[in-house]
Amino acid sequence: MAVPDRFGLLPAGPLLLTTEETRLLWAFVHGDIMDAAVRSWLRASLGFCPRHTWAYAVVEIELWEAGVGGRGGHQPFDVCVLYEDLCRTLSARLGRPRGWGRRAEAALVPSRRCYLCAQLAGAPREGFALGYANSNSAALAAEANLLRHTRRWCEATADEWAPAACPACLGAAAGAAAGTHDDGARLCRLHLAEAVRRVAGDDARAGALLSAASARLASSAQGLTVLARSMTAAGAPADARTEASWIEALGFFGGWQFPAFLAGIRADGAP
Template sequence: METRGHLSDLNQRFKSVLNPSPGEIHYLWWYMQGSIMNPDVRDALRKAWGMCERHAWLALTLEATLRHGFLMGPAIVYEELMIRAARIITQPGPFGGLRRVIALKNHGVCLMCEMGLGPHSRGFASPEVMAKVADIREMEKFVSATRPFWEEAVCGICAGNSSPVRCRPHLMKEIISGQGEHLPSTKKLVKKVSEQIARYSRSFVWEHRGTETIADRASLISAVGWLSGWRPFLELFYEGQG
């Protein structure tokens, strides 16, 4: 049963870990309302493989909060990115490591960082909206319901454990340093997540509504973590949990 103390602790962690500013919330509100599908925005997301670690998790958390768990926009965006990543990471041929690093590295910067949006950015967001945003129970509900399926995707370096899976940033660092032992397990994961998130994205089409599984929903969390890194998410929802 949810307690007032638990809610207070959750909200406090959210403020401590992601600490959204009025400027960020103002931008993300319009991002959610449709600019996420703007060609220039989509191009920026492709070049940067999503957003930086902090903004990626902030965007998903706010969308879950303000849209009550209806995550069609992020599902569409991350489906495209993960299908592309799976094609790159599983492609055979000579100089595979070098080709993957070149293809998987950022060719642009986080669009929110490029706009100068950060924890201290000014913008129009009323105290009521700020309070609503701080209540991230919808995101927590989504995380808890899908946990058995996204846990396997958590990067061992981000989590500080023995998992053989690596997120994209850490995988590239290992390949550059000549360490490729975690590539096979990560390849398998990326391919699996790309297939799951394609099904999740398709489930928002009327004819396919209700066809997604819990594992398919979990793939959205796995995709964000793999592309941008897991640390803010783990601090918010994972550390200290049994």
């Protein structure tokens, strides 16, 4: 399995989900997400770690074959519902005045461990794994790892999300060292936390970075609401901008290396 960088971000490449990750995520899509205690865990953990942020979308998009709305399946419906909540919650938290003595970047740092990583640590690792409704998790993992539908989503919407993607992540995706990037409106959560740490003591600068991120998250939440509606029976089809909103949201929380890899994007803009 590829090793994350010092920010915890993924290298540019396929995820290669294990059978156990697929089994747990497939069960998550079918049930855990509805649980109030899990929702509050996910708010505290700011969603999943970067790997499981994208793994969650891959499992839903690749494996969920039937669906309503114009696409009829292979769409990130649960992902939209969860990340609409996370974007709205974090946007509000970043917009609030910081408590006395709290670090400026505190709201960007998870206060709980990734829910999937915690389950993996306590789960059996070997043997034939029966998953949700007795599904064969090894076969599901092999199918998910083809990334057919996720790649199609990332490629088809790249014109919309790539200009707004974190420049530090795209630099890393291209194999370049992530340099000093100052663009608070585009930085992912991890590079934004680093940028805010760098301007420690300059409250005005830190505040500007955080309020740019807050505004961006509020707009992502709106896009996700409309996109989720397009996946329901009565929903109107979404435009290209809206279709990209789930990638923007997951890119903020889990970094952009994975969609950039799938869409074949490099930091210099070359295909």
